[in-house]
Amino acid sequence: MLIDAHCHLDFAQFDHDRTEVFDSAKAVGVVRFVVPGTTRSRWPQVLALGERADTSVCLGLHPYFVDEHQASDIDSLDHLLGEHSELVAVGECGIDGRFTDTLEAQWHYFDAQLKLAKQHSLPVVVHCVHASDKVAKRLSQIALPKAGLIHAFSGSIEQATKFLDLGFKLGVGGAVTYERAKRLRQTVKALPDDAFVLETDSPDMPLSGYQGMRNEPCRVAEVCNVVASLRGQTVEQVAAQSSDTVATLFGLSRA
Structure with missing residues (x-):
């Protein structure tokens, strides 16, 4: 049993064949999907x-x-979080350090969403690129009751440990399938069993061998294969542990 812990199946890239995408994923054992806004x-x-x-x-x-x-989006988000009990997290929110010209606005919206997550007692799904230390510091300051997921983690074991110490889990996706991603691969090998979840970020972040192609949730099975090989574990072990971690993180039924 596999769960794709992060896939944007609402995006227009799936409008012409969304049902088939779900079916293809289920054919390789993906039974649940987590879609962030x-x-x-x-x-x-x-x-x-x-x-x-x-x-x-x-x-x-x-x-x-x-x-x-x-600015009104924050009020709308607050309203919807209170109205829709099925929502499992606030996100995708965060900081992308590649875009220095918008960093002030990014921090404004990130801080506002962290406050909503705390208010509604929900975990957060965090996009964190070239900003690990600053984001970890902010998460430490706000002390969210349900922590959350650091999506598409690609850092060192030292950076990973900072997030893990705060109760967060790390998203592992297509990047780990590239042999050149040596630091990330070393990190994934060293993580505790319950420290990470498997994800695709579909339609983005294609796996090695699929460059230039639309990513899909079915390929989380291939991410699982690579992670199992790196960690010296069986595919079944990694799939079961990741799925259990996703369920715990987002409060999902294990049925």
């Missing part, structure tokens, strides 16, 4: 996916799309 305009599509029995959803404001966000 990115912009207010896409929240209705995310909530619609949440009506599926096999899909759990989050709502948030992604730093990549910060120019699309408005």
